[in-house]
Structures are given as structure tokens and as C-alpha cells.
Amino acid sequence: MxxxxxxxxxxxxxxxxxxxxxxxxxxxxxxxxxxxxxxxxxxxxxxxxxxxxxxxxxxxxxxxxxxxxxxxxxxxxxxxxxxxxxxxxxxxxxxxxxxxxxxxxxxxxxxxxxxxxxxxxxVEMITIAGISIQTYTKTVIRHGHRVILTAKEFDLLEMLMRNAGNVISRKEIAQRLWQQDMIGIDNLIDVNIKNLRQKIDLPSQSKLIHTVRGAGFIFEERREIET
CATH class of the missing domain: 3.40.50.2300 (Response regulator)
Structure with missing residues (x-):
């Protein structure tokens, strides 16, 4: 919270x-x-x-x-x-x-x-850049379409959206979502980030989840095409 x-x-x-x-x-x-x-x-x-x-x-x-x-x-x-x-x-x-x-x-x-x-x-609803999450029912809507996430993917998305515009480190994600240090968790973070991007970062829409090299991840709308 x-x-x-x-x-x-x-x-x-x-x-x-x-x-x-x-x-x-x-x-x-x-x-x-x-x-x-x-x-x-x-x-x-x-x-x-x-x-x-x-x-x-x-x-x-x-x-x-x-x-x-x-x-x-x-x-x-x-x-x-x-x-x-x-x-x-x-x-x-x-x-x-x-x-x-x-x-x-x-x-x-x-x-x-x-x-x-x-x-x-x-009843809390968080809406940023065309994506809305309902924190009580754990539902996700992007541009009018429901997005199905696993429980851990939802927790990760909520964490990123609550801190939109700020970089969240891998260590913080590991501690918050898995209650562990980075050992053994790093790959899980990458898998969940990848799956989350595939579900919400669609080709025709703005990209929302970005990697900040050496620092972590950030949730913000970027309209440019990333390479």
C-alpha cells in the first residue's frame, strides 16, 4: 500500500x-x-x-x-x-x-x-496511460480490453504503476514481491517482466514498461519505437 x-x-x-x-x-x-x-x-x-x-x-x-x-x-x-x-x-x-x-x-x-x-x-482504481487496474478485484483493463495476469504479474504491475515515473530496482522488487534477496530471484523477475510486457505492451500502443540499464525498471508512457 x-x-x-x-x-x-x-x-x-x-x-x-x-x-x-x-x-x-x-x-x-x-x-x-x-x-x-x-x-x-x-x-x-x-x-x-x-x-x-x-x-x-x-x-x-x-x-x-x-x-x-x-x-x-x-x-x-x-x-x-x-x-x-x-x-x-x-x-x-x-x-x-x-x-x-x-x-x-x-x-x-x-x-x-x-x-x-x-x-x-x-474500490481503488489506478489509471495511467490507458491502462487501469482495480486493486480489490485484481482486474486489468487496457483501452477497453481486459488483460489476464497471474497473481505475481498483477503485483508487479501494481508496484510499477504506484511508482510511475520512478525507477524500481531489482532488489526492491525481490524484497517486496518475493520477500527475498536477489539470489535465485533475478530470473523470476525477468520472466515476469517479459510476460507482463507481452500482455500490456502491444505493437500498436505506447510502451509502458522500460528497463533502465543497471538500475531496474520504470513505468511510463513512451511513444517512440524502442530497439
Whole structure:
């Protein structure tokens, strides 16, 4: 699952991100209200939102998202811990409120609670460059036609699409999808990438999955013919 962390304290953001990565989450970090609102929010399962930000406060993000009918869960993180502050945060659209400083295990428990009870995680659709995946039913549609994938191919495609525009290393794929290091997994990665390309990179359509030599793979639309 992919998390958007909105936090302007670089040290705190790094610590939170490191812990969540170890728990199997994908993390994007932004540090301002403007960056949060400009992010592709539809790809995230949950937002961890600091109240006090350089260009405003987290309440602005909550209010704007709820006015736009976006129901992605929001967990507000802040040093403001009075009862009035909590009520204000929840009334602005936050789903939960965790005062700083907090124990990481409590953050994790609250995140899992929100993800379990929120219907958003069951209906999520990710659409990029003419291909759509439904993460609950595990269906894939490209230009109106259903694409049949194996479970591992779907997981690989979802991982690439959630990180569209960013290079994903072989090591990260091995650890995320097989929970192993590269030994014995490298060939499996190549086989699944090859099969995935054959199924979604059709001759008459833009290429979507690309190899970045020495680095890994990237999901992005490229219209040029590759050699």
C-alpha cells in the first residue's frame, strides 16, 4: 500500500518513512500544503498529515479534499494535543488524530485500523496511460480490453504503476514481491517482466514498461519505437 507523508520536519519524515518501508509500505514525502494538493492523491491508500506546514496548515488539505469528495483516509500528526485541537482536526475531515511525540507502534496500529475499516481500499482504481487496474478485484483493463495476469504479474504491475515515473530496482522488487534477496530471484523477475510486457505492451500502443540499464525498471508512457 502507498502512503503520502506530509511533513516539513525532514528528520521526522525520514524516521517515519524508514519504519513504514520496513513494514512493507511505499512512501512518498512532501513538505508543504501546495505539494500535498498537487500530488496524484488517487494513488494513495492513506495520508499522514502534519498540522503545521510552511505555507499553511494541514487543516487546509483536509478541508479541500473532503470538499472534493475524496475519501482517502487522513491521519493527522501534530504537537497540538488539546481537546479543542483534536476536535478541530477531526471536524476538518481527518479520520484520526495522533499527538506528537508518539510511539511508532501506535502510529502503525492506527494506520492499520483506518485501512481496515475504510471502504476506499476496496474500490481503488489506478489509471495511467490507458491502462487501469482495480486493486480489490485484481482486474486489468487496457483501452477497453481486459488483460489476464497471474497473481505475481498483477503485483508487479501494481508496484510499477504506484511508482510511475520512478525507477524500481531489482532488489526492491525481490524484497517486496518475493520477500527475498536477489539470489535465485533475478530470473523470476525477468520472466515476469517479459510476460507482463507481452500482455500490456502491444505493437500498436505506447510502451509502458522500460528497463533502465543497471538500475531496474520504470513505468511510463513512451511513444517512440524502442530497439
Amino acid at each position: 502507498k502512503i503520502l507523508l506530509v511533513e516539513d520536519d525532514a528528520k521526522a519524515a525520514k524516521l517515519i518513512a524508514r519504519g513504514l518501508l520496513e513494514e512493507g509500505f511505499y512512501i512518498d514525502i512532501v513538505s508543504t500544503v501546495a505539494e500535498a494538493l498537487a500530488a496524484p492523491l488517487g494513488i494513495y491508500h492513506l495520508i499522514l498529515l502534519d498540522w503545521m506546514l510552511p505555507d499553511g496548515d494541514g487543516l487546509d488539505v483536509c478541508i479541500k479534499l473532503r470538499k472534493s469528495k475524496m475519501m482517502i483516509p487522513i491521519l493527522m500528526l501534530t504537537a497540538r494535543d488539546t481537546v479543542t485541537d483534536k476536535i478541530t482536526g477531526l471536524n476538518s475531515g481527518a479520520d484520526d488524530y495522533l499527538p506528537k511525540p508518539f510511539v511508532f507502534e501506535e502510529l502503525l496500529a492506527r494506520m492499520h485500523s483506518l485501512l481496515r475499516r475504510n471502504a476506499y481500499t476496496k
